[in-house]
Amino acid sequence: MLEQISLPLINTFKTKKLSFNSKHKMDGLGLLKSLENSSINVVFFDPQYRGVLDKMNYGNEGERQIERSKLVQMSERKITSFIKEINRILKPSGHLFLWTDKFHLCEGIADWLKKTDLAIVDMVVWNKGRIGMGYRTRRSSEYLLILQKTPIKSKGIWLIKNIPDVWTEKIDNKTKKHPHQKPLGLQKILIEAVSNSGDLVVDPAAGSYSVLEACLLSQRTFLGCDIGKF
Numbered sequence: 001m002l003e004q005i006s007l008p009l010i011n012t013f014k015t016k017k018l019s020f021n022s023k024h025k026m027d028g029l030g031l032l033k034s035l036e037n038s039s040i041n042v043v044f045f046d047p048q049y050r051g052v053l054d055k056m057n058y059g060n061e062g063e064r065q066i067e068r069s070k071l072v073q074m075s076e077r078k079i080t081s082f083i084k085e086i087n088r089i090l091k092p093s094g095h096l097f098l099w100t101d102k103f104h105l106c107e108g109i110a111d112w113l114k115k116t117d118l119a120i121v122d123m124v125v126w127n128k129g130r131i132g133m134g135y136r137t138r139r140s141s142e143y144l145l146i147l148q149k150t151p152i153k154s155k156g157i158w159l160i161k162n163i164p165d166v167w168t169e170k171i172d173n174k175t176k177k178h179p180h181q182k183p184l185g186l187q188k189i190l191i192e193a194v195s196n197s198g199d200l201v202v203d204p205a206a207g208s209y210s211v212l213e214a215c216l217l218s219q220r221t222f223l224g225c226d227i228g229k230f
Contacts, residue, residue: 024225025141028204032085065144087116096147122146160193177208188214
């Protein structure tokens with residue numbers, strides 16, 4: 001059972017004050033720094049920033065942006081600090097699933113990856129099934145970059161071979177828990193693609209804790225936190 005975590009595992013990850021499969025309110029950098037080098041197979045990271053909104057000068061107009069505008073934003077420096085810590089804790093050939101927006105996708109995130117062992121190996125486009133803002137085309141997608149720590153390989157590491165690179169999954173507004181809530185089904189199948197039952201999955205900026213839910217559905221063990229109320 002997932003809740004029966006052995007003491008040696010807890011000692012290894014220095015998480016005596018943190019419980020698995022739970023929600024913790026804390027800075028994710030602190031959680032990452034508590035973990036051992038090369039100890040984790042899978043990390044999800046959804047940094048909080050306003051790349052597209054600031055580029056378009058939308059401000060916080062509109063009902064759909066009110067909750068988003070209240071979230072604490074991460075600077076480029078802080079995002080880079082998160083990724084350096086993630087690089088440190090990932091096992092060789094481990095995966096980071098990194099959410100990004102159209103602005104950062106086009107401008108590039110090379111600066112985030114400097115002095116790490118991480119390389120972009122694939123990307124999934126999430127079709128949200130609803131139309132958003134845009135001066136020209138209207139945004140209906142978000143982008144999940146798939147990064148792998150060296151050595152880069154897929155054989156024996158990536159276990160599910162039929163995941164499409166465009167994933168359609170709509171989030172029901174009636175059950176939505178967070179302005180940036182991410183698709184449960186996509187996260188679940190990606191977790192299953194790169195880990196085994198009982199493996200530890202880390203999310204240091206958990207938001208709605210959809211990764212926690214995906215871990216429970218896939219029989220993985222979750223360790224994560226967020227600074228927000230969600």
